[in-house]
Amino acid sequence: MKTRIKQTQANGTCSQKIKKQLRSTANTSLGLGAYMLLTSASALAGQHSLVIAIDGLRGDGIENAATPNIDKLINGTWASGYQGAFAHYAQTMTDAAPNSGPNHVGIMTGVTSTKSGVTGNSDVGGGRYGDYPHYQTLIENHAPSLNTAYLVTWGTDMQITNSADVKIDSDDAGNIKNAVNMLNGSYSDANWPLGSSPDAIFLFLDDVDHAGHSCCFSADDQGYTDEITSVDGQIGQLLSAIKNRPSFADEHWQIVITSDHGGRGSSHGIHAADNYTIPFLVASKAVSQGYLADIPHNYDAAPTALSHMGVAVPEHIDGKVRGSQTLAQAPRLLQQDLVTYLPFEGDYRDHSGQDLHATVGGGSPAVSSDGKFGQHLAINGNDEYLTLGKPRALDFDYDTDFTLLTWYRVSGDQFGDPVIIGNKNWNSGANRGTLLLANEGNGDDVGINLASDSGDRKDIDPIDYTFNGWWLLAASFDRDGVATLYAGSPQGRLHIIAGGIKDVGDLTSSLDWNIGQDGTGSYRYNLKADLDDMAIWRRALTLDEIRTVYNQGTGLEIKRIINNDLPVYLSSASELVANRDYNVLITANAKGTTCGLEWDADLIFNERNAKWDCAGRADPMILKVNNVQQLTNGNKQVFATLVAQNGKGALEWDADLIGGERNAKFDQNTAGDPLILNLNGDANNSTITVEIGNGACGLEWDNDLLGGERNGKWDCTPKMDPLRIELLP
Template sequence: MKNLLGFLIILALTFSLQAQDNKKVLIIGIDGVRSDALVAANTPEIDGLIETAIYSPDALNDDITISGPGWSAILCGVWSEKHLVTGNNFSGNDYSTYPSFIQRAEDFDSNLHTVSFCHWGPINDNIVADAADFKLNFGSDQEVADQAANYLAVNDPDIVFLHFDDVDHAGHGSGFSPDNPAYITAIETVDVLVGQVQDALENRATYEEEDWLILITTDHGGQGTSHGGTSFTEENVFVIASGKNIEPIVIRRDSSYTSSPIDNCLEADAALAFDSSSSVEIADTPSFNFGSTQDFTIECRVRTNVSADVSIVGNKDWDSGLNPGFVFSFSYPNGPEWKVNIGDGSNRVDINTGGEIADGEWHTLSVSFDRDGMMSMYEDGVFLSASDISNIGNIDTNAGLIFGADTNNGYSYSGEIAEVRVWNTLVDGATIENWHCQSLENTHPNYADLLGYWPMNEEEDNIVSDVSGNEHHGLNNGAFWQSGDSILVENFDHTFRLVDVPVTALQHLCIPILPEWNLDGQSLIDLCDITGTTQPFVALDIQIAPNPVTNGVLYLSGKDLMLIQAFNIYDITGKLLQKGSLSQGLNQINVSKLPAGAYLIELSGKENRKLQSRIVIP
């Protein structure tokens, strides 16, 4: 909380440090924004910030894709195994051990002015709690933006957190998808509000003397009208860190094809590889509507390293297993067993006990659907399990077939698919075993019942050929042809995570991050740039007091006191004013010759240990 002493110090700095930048942070949280939808939307305000930003469109929330855990990660810098929030009721949380970065900033310097304005009130009520100097909850995004703009115009906050929720509402209402006009409109609307807040910030009388770091992110993506699973479109988020002193760069995932010695009994020269945004669509035809009574069999070959809540092959909206149609997937939420589902709109049947096929090897998956009997699952020609589906009614979807995603182009699969076969009859177990590793020929006992056969080895860009003679050719939407002995590998090691956001904010504010905090995130920006130092370090466990300084002497204490070797003191522009050596155990630094002002002290020690802290001399 601001107090009289803080006011007097700020007043003194107004006269003595007028040209020096004052570090501040604005975090804008936009709930439920798919990263690919942000790219698709017309967002000139956010795009302008990206031009002066470190930006990752391939950032991840690879924890729990629900708002409670997501915003806890964004504000506290740790994942759910530490903050213990697993849902939106926040029960059992451990914010006492892992508080918000606002609380850590206030603990470091209670003179910092901290503000939080939220559309979704539980963030303020549970995560921010009593840490912020001023917080309010609102009923709309527009109210959040109006209050933020007004507050920036007449107050002097150091940390501002804003939460917008209308995009998430649009996703739940009609779909989290870049193809959903209502969802895109919601993103474009919040972009206008971001511009409103940015204009208010830049119109501040002191803006030229301030160094604002603007962080923008989201808590999760979405699939269909929901989220909470482990699909890429739910876990994929974006992180933007924009500021006047930031070198712009875009950080993307690494995608490569890796050769590997694999056992492919078909010895195909090519295969079709799917990533997180590709599919093959087979146009609707009456023969792919199996109604209430038609028996059928589906087979395919797959190779993947990823088990997730995806649609490998199917004809349904996988947002719910009750929806009409069938799908091959993985057991929820992330396998490792593959599964099959069938539903009619009111009833569903699932077999979740397939093998663990995400091993980088080729596997043949086969399922026969006896409509007044059993659904039978086979892997590599071997029977695994069966379940009664006689209660399943009409499964027609009039959506054709789709490989690599569901009928809404969600729940995207990563890996290869080949040898997709669809029959309008039951193929018996012996035949499945005999043909699971052979290309189809007219000697197959059920060849006359073949509705479609897509070997997917032709190496043509846009068309996936049906060689059954029925000419149900497929449209390739972004999948890649690759050699049969290679596999697509996507590496996200260098992209950002939600937990990086608060660590970056603290770093910008030159607040030392102590090892005992046990944070999971990493800073996206260099070591507090007031010193010009860019090397990573481990913080010393040292306390510096009194602060503000009295009697011209700083006293050091803490368990790492014996590790300290030297100190540097800088002014706010980064100019070195005082330095010295510290023999083991020396715990005093004389700063009596420094004039009144704000400074940064840097302690350095053994084992690349450092501590940076702001000090004030009144």
């Protein structure tokens, strides 16, 4: 099916602006009243533009870092009347290596390197800027009265010809300060009189790229995601400065955020999806809320800003104006267009209601315990595989969107490059069909291959995976746009890469859809892996739906979602009442594995040890709430005790303090020690603390794993592990 889109009205033409002659005669000792006059005059135009380029920001960087300010732009909640159109699957240019020079020029001029002539960092100064001008030069040519500022933190960018009124080369912190001062009217220099109101700001930020080079361009690297969080805080400063402008209510701001490249390891410049995939965001009053349709590119930033500012977009520009076309919203029910669902609970039967069952294609694949959810399919690599045959429901032809999804676990490198699921002859990637692959180069990578023939072959890879933990793998195919590969780690990190596929033709193969083998069933490398909860849809699942299934690594079984049997977790939004009891389960993510709080079977002096069972089991508890306090920061504190059901004791801290820690135990002779449940907006990050003397101790799991269990303890440093508290019926 063709991707459905929705459109909003295109921006109109800017009104007449305050003349630069007025700016140039402004008194440098301008007072607040004069500043208000100038900002009000400038605001008659209404349109204002802020373009932010974040160097080295991968498409999954925002997903895996704490970015409350960017999230508000994406969700359309940062200011009344504003909406956000976003793509975590946007792309760099592909006619030059994914490096800064050519992509910076592309972001600023709207053309790729074929036209600009810039193919690397060393030839930025020789770009064809007379033929393909900087977008701020076009704004100045259109209306010289407009106030334009160019703020960069990489000296090479100063070689890009630009007619902006102010051009500054500083560091990230310096230019955030410069931009904030421009927005509040306190910045001045020779060509920017005090009180001048900015109309179009270009801001380049570099520190995320430094963090990637210092270790890894990866969601798994804390330094990288911490720097993204830091940049989000800087963007928050800009948003506050915009909203605090006296004329903000009469202004129409457009905010564009994108990047120049992703990365792999500590570098970039590789022609591959992990280097190409970047974010693209446009927020304004005119855009349509949702995910951007088609294949957004970073060089769409220039025409998008030009259109907003009422400047005609030149025909030579390669980029497109973004924001008016977004993908249709996901259906209300996950099961819509679900064509097969294999939970592997004792058999290979389809539970979608479509009767598209799997059968044994070769060897003796087993259904075993210890799955992600109950039982799972175990393929040992000895010519074992399942087949779905060749039903019409799995023919995706020229324009049918679809999604492949499974949970995946291995204990070591794959041998060769086996298939997880696919319907093509893998002797050549140019053969017709689609594959989700378990190895794209290193034995521990995952990727996508699809083609209708040798002319439109696409390889979207790689994402590295780790061993001995369940990963969510999902490949979502928007035939009008991109194929997006999601790989969710056991540690709660959702890795995302993508590539354009709108030029790929008919994918209908003459071969079977097989699980663990290619479409022939005889490829020389057989999969050796565990699979669970596999499903296929005839539509492209959205990021929001993938998030629901992934559930930050804990996962939700598809049948629970279909049956609306969803767990309810306590958060700051939960309505808890004093002097009431609640049935709960408490779990923690311990090194990528879900562990549940339990009482030990051994009873010693009326006490049982508290432990974390890492087979995913947890004992039901009774939360006895004494008091609930709403904090000014929106968080909530719940004062309570916790009692194990069936008379197994109440949770306490041990009197002995050893190495800054106390043992956690269940005492059958007491009502339990007073606890504080600390709840915030993220249900996955609740904590439990106790007050002891003048200090606090936090509930944790022990680092040592013995017999599938970890000891429960109170760390009085204090440290505490994030927990999830499920509210039972």
